[in-house]
Amino acid sequence: MLKIAKGRMSLWAVFGSVLFMIIQVVSNLYLPNLTSDIVNNGVATGDVAYIWRVGIKMSIFALISVLAAVCNVFLASRVSQRLGTDLRADIFKKVINYSHNEMDKVGTSSLITRTTNDVVQIQNVVMMFLRMMIMAPIMLIGASFLAYQKNGTLTMVFLIVIPILVVIMALVMGFAVPLFKAMQQKTDNINLVFREGLTGVRVIRAFRQDKFEQTRFDGVNKDYTNNAVRVFSIMAVMFPLMTLVMSGTNIGITWWGGHLIAEQAMNTGNLIAFITYAMQILMSFMMLSMIFVFVPRAQASAVRINAVLSQTSTIVNDDKAEKIDKDKPDLHFDNVTYRYHHAENPALSDVDFHVTAGQTLAIIGGTGSGKSTLINLIPRFYDVESGAVKVNGTNVKDVDLPDLRQNVAMVPQKAILFAGTVRENMQYANDNATDDEIWHALDIAQARDFIEENPEGLDYIVEQGGDNFSGGQKQRLAIARALIKDAAIYVFDDSFSALDFKTDANLRAALKADPLISQRVVVIVGQRVSTVADADQIVVLDKGKMVGLGTHKELLASNEVYKEIVDSQIRKGDDL
CATH class of the missing domain: 3.40.50.300 (P-loop containing nucleotide triphosphate hydrolases)
Structure with a gap:
């Protein structure tokens, strides 16, 4: 992950995102303290003016928290999306310079998955890092310290709750992480079968192998689906368990806190603030659990992308x-x-x-x-x-x-045309080719007649893959394109x-x-x-x-x- 991020992320944007996140967390941590003051010093004494003063102060900090969150999300989004843009560009640049050997090793379907799905996984984790991964530890440490300040005795509740949360997280990670890693390979398999089905659809229909291909696709599709159902079922179980623990914690704190208030060992406002800090501590654990689950999947994606970017081409060019x-x-x-x-x-x-x-x-x-x-x-x-x-x-x-x-002007066995016009396809070999040069090449390739028959002439639309031309017409256009190139x-x-x-x-x-x-x-x-x-x-x-x-x-x-x-x-x- 660090290797991928190096040189592709703006340090200033990352620093700004972290700074705004810290401001947001500090503001959020300060709000329960103000709530405690309102209850203890305002509501309990009937001091309405005090309530207004602290209430306005709370509104200011809440506004600061919202603005900081907006700025953090904006910068984090820019960093993650820019990383994705640069990664896709680098992968494409690397792959376009691969020799045929490297292309054969990796495979087209896998390259498509790595350029799309794998990059998205890394983008999501970068976004998560600049949001949750920074927020969770700061909030966990800050809320724990402030909760202890409110009442040190009540913090004993966390000695029971936190080990339970750790066990739940460990079980979830143990079962979910291997399944998340397997999803990337299963995505490759879906892309492979789907791509073959699309490119070979005419052959499939000609040999009436529709059912065979559907069965084949259903196999890889169900394999992916079963894996996804298992992993997201595990994830779905985690959140109710976490909610149960949080609700139980609330009950325990309220019960114990009620006794402390009855014994005048604790103020009501402090109990309210403590409950809020307790929820922030538990939410921090939930965020950490999500991070620990999704990071390994992104790490697997990073390994796959690094394999593409670090692949050494067997075709090496000497600048001299x-x-x-x-x-x-x-x-x-x-x-x-x-x-x-x-x-x-x-x-x-x-x-x-x-x-x-x-x-x-x-x-x-x-x-x-x-x-x-x-x-x-x-x-x-x-x-x-x-x-x-x-x-x-x-x-x-x-x-x-x-x-x-x-x-070297080369016409491959399979005539490949690109979506656009006839002129654009011809100029693919020579950007500066004039209409006269194009018509001359079409003459040699015996392609002038069917291009001239169309009223649009050189502006005749070429569909994707040249599907609106016959096999012989595509070959002649591919030959004409090669002839436009002034080659040896x-x-x-x-x-x-x-x-x-x-x-x-x-x-x-x-x-x-x-x-x-x-x-x-x-x-x-x-x-x-x-x-x-x-x-x-x-x-x-x-x-x-x-x-x-x-x-x-x-x-x-x-x-x-x-x-x-x-x-x-x-x-x-x-x-x-």
């Missing part, structure tokens, strides 16, 4: 690293081997090829052969285990990371899979005809032979190993794996 000359692009995989975290076998082994400016490299292979893994090594989403990925003859580890990624290397990860053969052919022809892109390195991952056949070089992957390198004709004449792929797609005697 070299820049890329995009006018002379060059890509070289030098005996590259890569293994996923905790994987037994490498995903890629001894991959070696060299592509120069103006050349197109195609990568083909069966499912799971390592095609996407290979291209993810180019922008350093992962770092190689051995060998080197070189751009312009320089190992990508020695290239400035922002500059490297600025010079253009990477298309199976980005033509949703296109018909004619559109595929037209798009590849447009790429070759463009005067800028034709001078860059183009890498195309494809499943269809027709997509890769006209590439300058074709890499054939099989089970993570490069089993072929050459042109279409060379591989067709000498590579068995490539011939099998061709035969599986093209009937004998047909041409591409």
Whole structure:
């Protein structure tokens, strides 16, 4: 908790909040003393003027207490909300710079929980700290001292009451704290299942697995609910028990105090004040019990957030690293081997090829052969285990990371569009892209026709995830977005899979005809032979190993794996 709070909380705001809390507590502690004076010196003697004087004094202190409480809540709210704002910003900044390895370790659903629910738990405890955690001990000590001043004999009641309260608190903590800690993990599970259900709703409906998913969600939902019912049932039992103890204490004090008054060993006003101080002491214990229950849950959240913030990225950038000359692009995989975290076998082994400016490299292979893994090594989403990925003859580890990624325009397998307009999505790759440049990219990507058909043109609204476009349209828009970026290397990860053969052919022809892109390195991952056949070089992957390198004709004449792929797609005697 302290590690999280350091540097994210204004010390002046915290100091101000504590100061106003002290003023509020002192005012509250002084009010019973004034009540005692009114009863002893005003009511008992019939001195109305004295009652008015002390009454006005009480009103002033009550007003001071209210104003101090308002100021305390205002500052405490600002501190806690600012902490939450900074925490969420820091988590997002950290996560956005994670390599794919770190993302895989933590998981998207858990990151969402940590950014929302866990941060809220910490905010609540900070608010509680600046209110209850400071108020409770001050009030406990102050009320105990003032109660003793009123009558030392009556304070013997607390020797019975306080141990009972301590036992109740210990039992509550023993049962409730582990359940509170478990709630965070169970929240993760709900987010995971719910998120999968939302993103995969079409697949669920297509395979009529609605009941299965409902049952699956009901399982984690009931698990969370049962845990929450248990923990809040324990909490619900605590308050009646505390109330019972407080009521019993009142009865005991009143009975004993009545005897003391009858024996003229105590004034009536002092008994009234003592009862008020007794309630303040017991309320302090109640506040402490709430703190002891909720702090461990926030501590568990703090540990989870610290795990995100302290996670060391495997992708490290050197500030003095070299820049890329995009006018002379060059890509070289030098005996590259890569293994996923905790994987037994490498995903890629001894991959070696060299592509120069103006050349197109195609990568083909069966499912799971390592095609996407290979291209993810180019922008350093992962770092190689051995060998080197070189751009312009320089190992990508020695290239400035922002500059490297600025010079790699990548279209992933899944076309991702953001809510907004077509123009905003296109300018995501280049903030300064003009309408002419956008239309040019749309032309190359074969996307001009369906954008022009809409009266809004480039202001055509894109719904979340691009759901108002077909799969092929989303792919073409994603390709156009990449083409707007002035990069050294253009990477298309199976980005033509949703296109018909004619559109595929037209798009590849447009790429070759463009005067800028034709001078860059183009890498195309494809499943269809027709997509890769006209590439300058074709890499054939099989089970993570490069089993072929050459042109279409060379591989067709000498590579068995490539011939099998061709035969599986093209009937004998047909041409591409």
